[in-house]
Amino acid sequence: xxxxxxxxxxxxxxxxxxxxxxxxxxxxxxxxxxxxxxxxxxxxxxxxxxxxxxxxxxxxxxxxxxxxxxxxxxxx
Numbered sequence: 001x002x003x004x005x006x007x008x009x010x011x012x013x014x015x016x017x018x019x020x021x022x023x024x025x026x027x028x029x030x031x032x033x034x035x036x037x038x039x040x041x042x043x044x045x046x047x048x049x050x051x052x053x054x055x056x057x058x059x060x061x062x063x064x065x066x067x068x069x070x071x072x073x074x075x076x
């Protein structure tokens with residue numbers, strides 16, 4: 001499948017992935033282990049997007065999680 005629409009979709013996906021965080025990025029930001037990041041995503045606390053075998057996390061979901069923790073949630 002080729003064509004301009006397909007190429008635009010691939011370009012949009014490429015730009016979107018640049019805005020996402022790796023598991024290591026999130027772990028460093030939250031001060032926890034990468035395994036904890038994975039557990040938070042599995043529990044629905046963080047939004048994880050998959051691109052083939054890559055898993056990336058949205059900065060918005062990490063910020064929302066940080067806000068919930070600051071408001072009295074459990075520690076990371």
